[in-house]
Amino acid sequence: xxxxxxxxxxxxxxxxxxxxxxxxxxxxxxxxxxxxxxxxxxxxxxxxxxxxxxxxxxxxxxxxxxxxxxxxxxxxxxxxxxxxxxxxxxxxxxxxxxxxxxxxxxxxxxxxxxxxxxxxxxxxxxxxxxxxxxxxxxxxxxxxxxxxxxxxxxxxxxxxxxxxxxxxxxxxxxxxxxxxxxxxxxxxxxxxxxxxxxxxxxxxxxxxxxxxxxxxxxxxxxxxxxxxxxxxxxxxxxxxxxxxxxxxxxxxxxxxxxxxxxxxxxxxxxxxxxxxxxxxxxxxxxxxxxxxxxxxxxxxxxxxxxxxxxxxxxxxxxxxxxxxxxxxxxxxxxxxxxxxxxxxxxxxxxxxxxxxxxxxxxxxxxxxxxxxxxxxxxxxxxxxxxxxxxxxxxxxxxxxxxxxxxxxxxxxxxxxxxxxxxxxxxxxxxxxxxxxxxxxxxxxxxxxx
Numbered sequence: 001x002x003x004x005x006x007x008x009x010x011x012x013x014x015x016x017x018x019x020x021x022x023x024x025x026x027x028x029x030x031x032x033x034x035x036x037x038x039x040x041x042x043x044x045x046x047x048x049x050x051x052x053x054x055x056x057x058x059x060x061x062x063x064x065x066x067x068x069x070x071x072x073x074x075x076x077x078x079x080x081x082x083x084x085x086x087x088x089x090x091x092x093x094x095x096x097x098x099x100x101x102x103x104x105x106x107x108x109x110x111x112x113x114x115x116x117x118x119x120x121x122x123x124x125x126x127x128x129x130x131x132x133x134x135x136x137x138x139x140x141x142x143x144x145x146x147x148x149x150x151x152x153x154x155x156x157x158x159x160x161x162x163x164x165x166x167x168x169x170x171x172x173x174x175x176x177x178x179x180x181x182x183x184x185x186x187x188x189x190x191x192x193x194x195x196x197x198x199x200x201x202x203x204x205x206x207x208x209x210x211x212x213x214x215x216x217x218x219x220x221x222x223x224x225x226x227x228x229x230x231x232x233x234x235x236x237x238x239x240x241x242x243x244x245x246x247x248x249x250x251x252x253x254x255x256x257x258x259x260x261x262x263x264x265x266x267x268x269x270x271x272x273x274x275x276x277x278x279x280x281x282x283x284x285x286x287x288x289x290x291x292x293x294x295x296x297x298x299x300x301x302x303x304x305x306x307x308x309x310x311x312x313x314x315x316x317x318x319x320x321x322x323x324x325x326x327x328x329x330x331x332x333x334x335x336x337x338x339x340x341x342x343x344x345x346x347x348x349x350x351x352x353x354x355x356x357x358x359x360x361x362x363x364x365x366x367x368x369x370x371x372x373x374x375x376x377x378x379x380x381x382x383x384x385x386x387x388x389x390x391x392x393x394x395x396x397x398x399x400x401x402x403x404x405x406x407x408x409x410x411x412x413x414x415x416x417x418x419x420x421x422x423x424x425x426x427x428x429x430x431x432x433x434x435x436x437x438x439x440x441x442x443x444x445x446x447x448x449x
Contacts, residue, residue, distance in 0.1 A: 007043060009112060010036035013429040021433040025128025026440060028433050034120050035432075037064060038104065039112040048109040048423030052178075053147025053158060054082065054190040061104040065119060065144050072127040074142065080196035081162035084144040088126055090136045090447070096208035098446055100125070100439065101143035102398060103159070107151045111425020113432075117413065118213040119144050121436040125443060137447045138208060145398045152177045152186070160398035162200035164405050169194065209358060209407040209446060212399040213435050215427050219418035220391050227379040227431045228438055229389040230362045231410035234400045235283070235312040236351035238323050242330060244269070246339035248295055248303030263293055263302035265337045272329050273309070279325065281318035283392055286311045286326060309343075314351045314392045352400045358409035358446075363388050365442035369434070376434065411435060411442075 013032040022028045041064070042050040042057035051057035062084050069076045074086030087097065102118025122142045129136065145163070150156020153175045161167045172194055175183035184194050221229050246260030270288050277284035290308040309326060313319035327343055334341030366388040370377040382389050391412065399410045413435040416426040 007040065007047065008036070009039040013432075017429045021430060021437070024437065024440070025130075025132045025134075026124055026433060026436045027127075027131075028429055030127070031120060031124055031432060031436065032429055034064075034068060034123075035112060035116060038116050038120075042106070044109045044423070046109060046423045049106040049112050050108050050110070051104065051106045052108065052151045053105045053149060053156075054152060054186050054192075055105075058105045058146070059190065061116075062144055065104065065123070068123055068127075069142060071130075072123060072142075073130045074126055079163070080192065080199035081159045082146040082190060082192055083159040083163060083200060086123070086126065086142040088129070088136065088140045090138040090140065092137055093139065095138045096206055097139035097141045098208050098443055099141045099143050099210040099402075100212065100443065101141075101145065102212055102214060103145045103148035105147055105149050105151075107149050107421045109423060110149075110421045111419075111423060113215045113415075113425055113427045114217065114420055115148060115214075117215060117427065117432060117435070121213050121432065121439050124436045125440045128440060136444070140443065143210075148398055153183065154178075157396065157398060157401050158197075159200070160401035162197045163202050164204070164401050165201040166401060167197055169198070172197070204405045207402075207406045209355070209409070210399065210402040211358065211362075211409045211411065211439065211442065212397060213411045213413060213439055214397060214399075215415045215420065215425070216391075216412040217395055217415055217418065217420035218391075219415075221389065221412060221414040222416065222418065224382065224389055225379070226382070226389050227376075227414050227434045228366055229391045229412040230359050230366070231354050231393050231399075231412055232359065232390050233314040233351055233353040234393045234397060234403065234410070235285075235314045235395075236316060236319055236349045237347060237396065238311045238319060238345060238349075239347035240309045240311070240323070240326070240343050240345050242269070242307050242309055242341070242343045244305045244330075244334060244339055244341055246303055246337065247301070249301040251299040251301055254301055259301055260303075260337065260339045261301050262305040262339060265333050265339055265341075266291065266305040266307060268333045268337075269330055270307075272333070273326065276325050276329065277311075277313075277322060280322045281313050281315055283315065283394075284311070284313040284318055284322050285394060286322065312394055314353075316351050319351065349396070349400070352403040352408075354399070354403060354409050355407040358407055359390070361445050362409055362411060362438070362442050365445055366438050369438055369441055379434070409442075411438060
């Protein structure tokens with residue numbers, strides 16, 4: 001069932017909403033309205049979201065966020081990467097700031113919670129303080145990162161990489177988007193310059209910590225019957241382009257015993273890949289997500305197959321061991337079929353553990369929330385352990401980039417059926433509100449540490 005059945009996201013969010021969750025300055029009506037307004041930007045005919053990085057739709061969404069930042073009395077600026085930063089000066093103006101946020105770009109025909117929820121709950125914290133007349137001790141910044149998803153250039157995390165000084169500028173000059181437009185031209189269309197991306201780099205001493213709220217994009221929390229989970233680490237991906245090369249031939253005149261069928265080899269490889277991750281780690285995964293067959297004729301034996309392999313784990317040694325086992329699998333199948341096998345790595349990012357101290361602060365904030373609102377306790381605390389739930393992130397996030405440079409934490413929010421990057425993506429307003437309260441409690445704890 002497609003959960004969003006009309007353009008009126010707010011109306012559907014408010015169905016079943018518990019108004020008692022609107023307290024301490026956190027406002028459910030406001031959060032629903034803002035999620036709704038962002039959803040209208042780039043909405044597809046399937047009621048999904050289409051705001052690829054550096055598009056006019058992403059820009060419009062950022063402009064909405066800017067106006068709401070002003071409402072929350074934040075000082076707004078945009079850096080050279082198009083990242084939007086809203087700053088609230090604390091009592092100690094010269095101190096390092098606590099940052100929270102996410103992104104507002106999407107995959108084509110994606111959902112309405114992946115990214116925007118993290119931005120809006122971070123903004124809701126600042127708005128709540130404004131409404132309560134509260135001034136934090138330390139500076140607080142709400143951040144909207146550019147081009148997190150990477151749908152336009154098959155990369156992603158552009159804004160956070162620019163902020164942390166990780167961009168490969170030689171590579172940027174070689175990139176073309178999905179429409180064949182050079183990266184330089186896309187930047188100019190977005191009112192930016194490639195060289196200006198260098199100006200987005202920040203002095204990490206200005207940042208005390210970063211915390212990102214994000215939908216889980218998985219089923220663990222739903223299976224546990226829990227609203228929130230504290231992320232312990234983000235898996236590092238290794239992407240490979242794999243090619244099996246055999247010999248094309250006539251499907252009718254070539255005996256089965258005299259074939260060099262590249263697709264048969266690729267099929268054996270894909271089937272064998274399924275069982276490999278569990279041989280090295282309980283958290284490892286491997287996926288073939290793209291496959292091309294040549295010459296791709298009905299009556300032609302496939303002579304070449306190109307495919308991609310996405311390998312991830314939170315344990316670096318296990319991930320790299322899995323890569324080697326995948327390569328040995330391909331080589332063995334190719335040798336058996338008397339065909340050739342080649343593979344080259346296109347992406348390799350190390351796993352990033354989340355800061356242990358910040359994890360503890362999140363756990364404490366969630367436990368405080370459960371104590372102050374006992375009715376929420378069953379949705380926040382693992383009854384068997386009497387603590388909040390911990391889990392890993394298999395997907396990459398801006399927190400992966402910042403986590404290599406500054407203390408970083410992630411808070412996951414329950415996703416219905418684990419669906420994401422899809423118009424059916426859904427997180428209830430109750431769960432969104434609980435995440436906002438938890439984020440606010442966590443940041444307020446960090447303000448006095």
